[in-house]
Amino acid sequence: MLFNKNMSNELVRHLSDERSRRLYLATPELAAPANTDCETDQGRERVPRQHFATKSPRHNEDSHFRPNSKNSAALEAARRVFSIWLNLPHPYYLQGEILERAGITSGSKQAQTKRVFRSHGLIREHRLQIRKTYACIWEPLDKAYEHVGIEKPHFRSKGGYLHQFIAHHVAAWGMSQGYKTDIEYLLSNYKAVDVALKRDKDLILIEIAISPPLEKELLNIEKDFSSGSDISRLVMVTRDSKTKIQLQQLINSATELASFQDKIAVVLAGNFLTKQGGTVL
Amino acid sequence: MTLQNTQNSPTPAFQFAELISRAQRTGLNREGRFAQLLTWLQLDPDDIEIRELVTEALEQAELEALVSPNPFRATNPLSPAELPGIVGLGLIPPNGVPWTIPPDLLTNNLLVTGRSGGGKTNLVLLILAQLLQQGYSIKVFDRKRDYQALTVSQSFIYWLFDHYHTNWLQPPPGVSFLNWVHILAEILSNYLDIRLAARTLFTSIALKLNEESDSETRGVYPTIRDIYRSLTGMRFPAISHTARYQETLANRLRGLIDLSGDHICSHRQLDWNMYANSSWAISLDGIPTDYQNLFITVDTAKILTHRIANNLRSSALSSLLVFDEGSTVFRKWHETREGIYLLADYLAKCREFGIGFLIGTQSLSNLADSVLANTGTKILVGGAGLGADYDIFASATGMTQSQKEYLKQLTVPGMACAKDPRYPFPFTLEVPCVVQ
Numbered sequence: 001m002l003f004n005k006n007m008s009n010e011l012v013r014h015l016s017d018e019r020s021r022r023l024y025l026a027t028p029e030l031a032a033p034a035n036t037d038c039e040t041d042q043g044r045e046r047v048p049r050q051h052f053a054t055k056s057p058r059h060n061e062d063s064h065f066r067p068n069s070k071n072s073a074a075l076e077a078a079r080r081v082f083s084i085w086l087n088l089p090h091p092y093y094l095q096g097e098i099l100e101r102a103g104i105t106s107g108s109k110q111a112q113t114k115r116v117f118r119s120h121g122l123i124r125e126h127r128l129q130i131r132k133t134y135a136c137i138w139e140p141l142d143k144a145y146e147h148v149g150i151e152k153p154h155f156r157s158k159g160g161y162l163h164q165f166i167a168h169h170v171a172a173w174g175m176s177q178g179y180k181t182d183i184e185y186l187l188s189n190y191k192a193v194d195v196a197l198k199r200d201k202d203l204i205l206i207e208i209a210i211s212p213p214l215e216k217e218l219l220n221i222e223k224d225f226s227s228g229s230d231i232s233r234l235v236m237v238t239r240d241s242k243t244k245i246q247l248q249q250l251i252n253s254a255t256e257l258a259s260f261q262d263k264i265a266v267v268l269a270g271n272f273l274t275k276q277g278g279t280v281l
Numbered sequence: 282m283t284l285q286n287t288q289n290s291p292t293p294a295f296q297f298a299e300l301i302s303r304a305q306r307t308g309l310n311r312e313g314r315f316a317q318l319l320t321w322l323q324l325d326p327d328d329i330e331i332r333e334l335v336t337e338a339l340e341q342a343e344l345e346a347l348v349s350p351n352p353f354r355a356t357n358p359l360s361p362a363e364l365p366g367i368v369g370l371g372l373i374p375p376n377g378v379p380w381t382i383p384p385d386l387l388t389n390n391l392l393v394t395g396r397s398g399g400g401k402t403n404l405v406l407l408i409l410a411q412l413l414q415q416g417y418s419i420k421v422f423d424r425k426r427d428y429q430a431l432t433v434s435q436s437f438i439y440w441l442f443d444h445y446h447t448n449w450l451q452p453p454p455g456v457s458f459l460n461w462v463h464i465l466a467e468i469l470s471n472y473l474d475i476r477l478a479a480r481t482l483f484t485s486i487a488l489k490l491n492e493e494s495d496s497e498t499r500g501v502y503p504t505i506r507d508i509y510r511s512l513t514g515m516r517f518p519a520i521s522h523t524a525r526y527q528e529t530l531a532n533r534l535r536g537l538i539d540l541s542g543d544h545i546c547s548h549r550q551l552d553w554n555m556y557a558n559s560s561w562a563i564s565l566d567g568i569p570t571d572y573q574n575l576f577i578t579v580d581t582a583k584i585l586t587h588r589i590a591n592n593l594r595s596s597a598l599s600s601l602l603v604f605d606e607g608s609t610v611f612r613k614w615h616e617t618r619e620g621i622y623l624l625a626d627y628l629a630k631c632r633e634f635g636i637g638f639l640i641g642t643q644s645l646s647n648l649a650d651s652v653l654a655n656t657g658t659k660i661l662v663g664g665a666g667l668g669a670d671y672d673i674f675a676s677a678t679g680m681t682q683s684q685k686e687y688l689k690q691l692t693v694p695g696m697a698c699a700k701d702p703r704y705p706f707p708f709t710l711e712v713p714c715v716v717q
Binding site for chain 2: 002003004005006007012013015016017019020022023024025084087089103
């Protein structure tokens with residue numbers, strides 16, 4: 001047995017990348033950033049650049065946070081919120097969670113922060129039904145990343161921000177239930193499924209149906225079942241009750257899906273943000 | 282009338298004793314064949330042929346001792362049965378007897394020392410390769426990328442620092458956050474020169490953040506970066522002691538975060554089962570030495586506190602931790618300054634929990650005394666770099682003066698001297714070369 005200490009750096013790096021993944025649990029936030037500047041390997045964390053929290057907005061000529069005698073305190077708080085939020089491994093938190101992490105607990109300050117974000121075009125708001133109410137989800141826009149000086153990451157899940165948000169929370173829920181999760185899971189017919197949950201021989205596919213038209217979801221369901229994979233359940237996730245009812249009706253009336261009806265379920269995305277997801281699966 | 286022929290004269294008892302003495306001086310008495318000859322001679326002192334064989338063997342051995350004196354010849358092991366095991370470390374002269382150790386002996390810790398280029402890494406690679414083949418778990422803290430060659434084994438993970446992501450504040454399974462944060466604070470104080478008051482500030486912020494975010498329920502713990510942010514957001518009177526502690530702690534944490542923030546403040550979850558039971562090396566190449574020691578100590582602390590907290594006692598070897606350049610992490614001066622030096626403390630405790638330390642070092646002079654005291658097996662390979670190291674090694678292994686002087690001649694890479702706790706004397710050996 002002879003060892004060669006002069007291994008090439010590329011080989012060592014490749015082996016390290018491949019084998020070190022065995023030491024980690026798969027988590028949704030490990031979805032690889034697909035930036036052209038970064039490697040596209042799974043599990044690579046993005047490296048945020050400059051941390052703006054220490055800079056005073058008064059001296060930052062490049063910032064859109066121009067000093068304003070009326071709302072400079074609000075701007076400072078808003079900057080701090082972004083610095084904390086966008087430096088997290090992923091941005092998929094509810095509005096309330098983001099403000100809590102930033103230490104803004106007072107209702108009036110929260111409202112003020114929201115106004116500043118909206119007026120400066122830094123966020124887009126989405127709504128997601130959780131039980132009988134609607135939760136507000138903030139999507140950080142490109143301008144927000146520019147202000148904090150962080151490169152905007154592209155996560156593995158395709159679709160818009162809300163789609164990615166739901167995929168992340170579904171995967172996180174799956175992991176908490178002991179499933180191995182995969183985002184953008186490829187079936188044998190090369191169709192990608194939004195999220196796949198695996199445990200022993202169970203394979204649960206999750207399709208996120210939040211954009212119209214709903215009829216295209218029937219085609220997705222058909223493609224999933226025709227892939228030849230042994231699917232235990234196929235779960236369609238919708239953003240609100242109205243969409244859920246419409247989709248359920250479409251599935252019930254689709255004759256081509258008659259043989260799979262017992263394996264298909266339609267649930268609210270908000271269930272995965274609470275503990276109710278378990279009653280469905 | 283009886284003819285008296287000197288060759289036929291019986292061997293008186295005192296002459297027999299002289300034969301024994303000569304045999305002992307040369308070490309010949311331990312050879313099975315010679316011992317048999319002596320036994321026959323004792324039974325039949327008149328047997329000329331036996332007497333001639335004995336005399337010839339003695340004269341040969343005495344000539345050999347005269348021509349190439351070797352104070353180890355008389356005491357080196359002569360058969361494999363004297364030192365049984367499954368991990369081979371080398372061949373013992375003069376008969377080429379293999380020196381093997383059982384893996385469980387490594388829970389008594391192993392020290393490998395020698396000058397630069399003497400063959401330490403070669404010997405350690407030899408040991409680790411065999412342990413990997415046998416399926417034992419090894420964890421290597423590699424400062425110079427010496428152990429990347431072990432990746433030929435499919436089960437071995439060579440972990441570059443770029444791929445190392447964890448949250449240092451996350452306690453190992455079975456360890457409470459409260460206990461872990463105190464351990465981490467102590468480690469930081471060992472290496473970042475943080476005094477007790479600043480350390481207390483660190484732990485109190487960590488505990489507060491942990492409580493506020495209900496981490497233990499959610500399984501997501503605050504990070505050092507969160508502590509830094511919280512710390513810098515606090516306001517104390519400018520000239521107060523607390524403000525000074527805040528500044529010191531913030532300064533130290535800032536340095537740590539700037540160097541490795543993404544690697545030690547990540548929410549990426551380690552698969553603890555894989556981490557604790559698989560074989561890996563982490564490459565600390567390119568990181569400043571003090572921070573290397575910090576990383577080594579944190580990872581070692583995680584592994585050991587997990588075993589201690591879960592009472593995973595074992596006399597069998599569970600994991601072998603390999604420390605390259607041990608004298609930088611087990612420094613003599615650590616023992617003299619105030620406070621407990623955690624790594625030395627772990628070295629003393631690890632045996633009961635099935636953990637062994639394999640410490641490689643170029644210099645014994647700078648090495649903490651507790652390492653010499655707590656390592657059962659010691660090997661000097663390729664000669665020592667400093668004269669004082671010979672004295673320390675000789676003293677630690679019970680060598681005679683002549684053996685110590687002889688050892689100074691063994692400077693060829695691969696020529697070693699070892700002390701195995703199962704054998705009463707130190708012995709020399711030749712370590713085969715396994716590095717291209």
